[in-house]
Amino acid sequence: MELKSGEVSWQSPSNIALIKYWGKKGFQLPANPSLSFTLSKSVTRTSMAYAPASDPEHFKVELMLNGKINQQFSDKVKAYFDILLEQIPFLKFFDYEIYTVNTFPHSAGIASSASAMSALALCLCDMEQIISNVSNSKKTKFYEKASHYARIGSGSAARSIYGGVVSWGKIKTLPGTSDLYATPIEENIHPVFENYNDSILIVNRGEKKVSSRHGHQLMTNHPFASARYKQAVSNLEKLLEVLSAGDLETFISITEQEAFTLHGMMMSSMPGYILMEPNTLNIINAIRSYRAESGVPVSFTLDAGPNVHVLYPQQYFQQVQEFINQELLKWCVSGTTINDCMGTGPERISRK
Ligand code: PMV
DSSP states (O other), X not given: OOOOOEEEEEEEEXXXXXXXXXXXXXXXXXXXXXXXEEEEEEEEEEEEEEEEOSOGGGOOEEEEETTEEOHHHHHHHHHHHHHHTTTOGGGGGEEEEEEEEESSOTTSSSOHHHHHHHHHHHHHXXXXXXXXXXXXXXXXXXXXXXXXXXHHHOGGGGGGGSSSEEXXXXXXXXXXXXXXXXXXXXXXXXXXXXTOEEEEEOSOOSOOSSOHHHHHHHXXXXXXXXXXXXXXXXXXXXXXXXXXXXXXXXXXXHHHHHHHHHHHHHHTSSSOXXXXXXXXXXXXXXXXXXXXHHOOOOEEEXXXXXXXXXXXXXXXXXXXXXXXXXXXXXXXXXXXXXXXEBOOOOEEEEEO
């Protein structure tokens, strides 16, 4: 092992879940498998510089978000590294300066923890290779490990390690899947889902009302939890068939049900939370009416917040943009939308 300074940089995208992960078991393991599209433009770029620590028992982590020191995130990443020590013991022999920028605005309804934690996990894997002098361990193992490290930081981040359609969690019918890391679904995706669009409509820019951590905890004693976990498995298995057949109608009914179930579970928790806002419902109703009238296969999904992800095939881009501009913008904060689409996954920026 070499105690030499270095710097590694990665860019990693966020993702949008179609089958939602909501509820944990054990340590950072999902109570049900989930499935997402990795986004393209909504990315985090992270550079991690490391140098031998002056005091390994109290190694330091300093994180700069968008050019400014962020003490809260520095402490979070230090706590994350402390947890990872069990798996990466050499981490404590270095101090870290981490520079991170997001290409999308904070609290925009895009999961910044997914892009941020996946970028950081990839940096850690690169550093691990450099420190332990392994130049070319198997590529699949590298990404599997990165997904595993990302999961420990934020469950959904495990899926951002890969591009395209990605699942996380053991699925009996899909060999190679695991609760420990995500798996890309490269085969059997119908061309209609290529570059699938996700236009994100910002209804509220505020901080999340309920943290993911608290939301997952609420599932522990939720009266409907076991039925929900069964539903997720069955929806995921159906969705895999739908993705391969290009069956947009069933795609829409499954993914919209998933969004409503996520919010239904929050509303029926103890205490219950309403994460949608009046304009979320206005947008959803308008999407459904427009779809019925025009026949355009446009649908929505939601994260654990009020902003709406409008999903549609690439070929309908112009039509849906017109619809959004004419009918939906009035319900968005300062008319804000972010047009993103399915992307190819993280990229290494540099490794010194
Ligand atoms: O990764 P977490 O712990 O922030 O949880 C993510 C939860 C959802 O975004 C609501 C669903 C998902 O699968 O991404």
